[in-house]
Amino acid sequence: MEPFSGTTSVYVFGAGGHGKVVLDVLLSENKYVVKGILDDGPKSDTLFGIPVKKNFNRQKLQARNCIVAIGDNAIRKKIVTTLDTNFIMTIHPNAIVSKFAKIGPGTQIMAAAVVNPDAVIGNHCIINTGAIVEHDCRVENYVHVAPNACLGGNVTVGEKTLIGIGATVIPNVTIGKNVTVGAGSLVLQDIPDNAVVVGAPAKIIKYQDLN
Template sequence: MYLYGASGHSKVVIDILKAHAIEVKAVFDDAPSVTSIYDIPVLIPSNEDFKTQDSVIISIGDNAVRKKIAARLDMKFPNAIHPTAFVSEKTEIGPGTVIMPNAVVNAFASIGNHCIINSGAVIEHDCVLGNFVHVSPNAALAGGVILEEGCHVGIGASVVQGVRIGKWAIIGAGAVIINDVPDHAVVVGNPGKVKKYNTAF
């Protein structure tokens, strides 16, 4: 197993893999600021480092960067799910997704590729998460919420049932979302209101 991205996020992914007795052979990073994490070497990657039979988790919190790296790697992308997380057997999870300690993913939820479900987050029944989504610690999605590709739900935010959040939208920390959110919107407050639009994607 390899990781791509020597960030703080990688430390948590390593902990998850260690809990499953999975060895991380190396962490790759395009511009590393450290030489090792948990005594695992951090290396600048070259084309020779990656083979299609190898497995890698992209351990980068930024959704857009995670998408760019996934597009250029032809490898296996396993999931990493902490033993303390509850994930319903009726949940669908795409490759490369990481589910952190004490997260809850309930029945008939669908989670896309390379998502992050962070510590203590709650994904209720029948939610649908697109690819490259990040649900931050202690955020909660009620039943039937839809998160489109690349959106980020901030720490402690709450989303009521049946709401759709558009592509690459950002939900601020502690926000309460009671209405649909358009693509690229940045939403803050209780109730959540659009503050601006994110034009980076």
């Protein structure tokens, strides 16, 4: 389950709020030397004492270790597709991740999160602070499970979907791609692609633009 042993150099792409959390995880693991933080529009020159670089050559990142620390799913995917690099995953020391779970590269699992046996989490996902992914879940690429959200057993979540803060999805539900589940919502049935759902029980209020 652990991506590396020993000390490993890594670059972090993203100097915003989510970047701070990812950086904190990397520093807490005591496995990484953060060589630099990359951001196209940084608000400061350093983050936790580490230089933030605006003008950088993406080609120089080839074969380097990198993690994209952007909270927005669509933007995270867009940046990932511009980088030819070795994406690492990172797991906070206080997270509980079953040795029988599968975690894809680029995925970030934050403090107090729980990932239970036979869960499969794709690439470049965020399992945020205190979130729970129960047994046999299937979480596709670029999904964000926000703080304190809970996926019951055998839930499937499609690519680029956001499960909002404190939302709950009951077992055996399938949620489509590019869905937004509002904060605190209770999902009791399958949700189609591109839907925005809110409430308890969650109901569709609109569909998102695909562009």
